Amino acid sequence: MDKNNNVKPANTTVPQSSEMATEAPSALVRNLALIKAMAIIMAVLIVAALVVIVVTIYSRLTAANSVKAIQQTELAIPANSRITGASLGEKGKMLVIIEDQTSQQLWQLDAAGKIQRKTRIFPAQ
Structure with a gap:
């Protein structure tokens, strides 16, 4: 900028893709989609495991509280025994x-x- 707060036109050009140095993307960038997919799969597996644990605990608690009916059975033994x-x-x-x-x-x-x-x-x- 000059003294009058005017912007001087600058002769800058955006480098074209052919002019940029072509570097190979890092391993992290190359495998980013795979890493995201694995993270989603692991999250689903964790949620499924938690559901199984909660259902197992609930079923064991309700089974322990159920009242079993009294059974009555007659057993006939031989005479004089x-x-x-x-x-x-x-x-x-x-x-x-x-x-x-x-x-x-x-x-x-x-x-x-x-x-x-x-x-x-x-x-x-």
């Missing part, structure tokens, strides 16, 4: 020892009270 022992196994299975005058029996019951297996134990003669 008595139950001498019973034990509870995994997943509600039960083992019952029934004794009569000549032998013992092992009855394996499932969680519903149905007989799965009967084993008779008697002395050899």
Whole structure:
């Protein structure tokens, strides 16, 4: 600018693309689209994992609070027999020892009270 605050015309030219030095773009610039895609994919995976975690925690909390109905089952044992022992196994299975005058029996019951297996134990003669 001169003393009168007038702008002097300057002879400046914009360099043409052929005049600019052609440098290869850096690796970051070349792979920018790939980096963006990977960031979006990772964000989606993180959100999906959080949803799975929240749903799992919710389902476990609601399953723990559910009240199970009381089951009643009748088990008919042979006449002149008595139950001498019973034990509870995994997943509600039960083992019952029934004794009569000549032998013992092992009855394996499932969680519903149905007989799965009967084993008779008697002395050899």
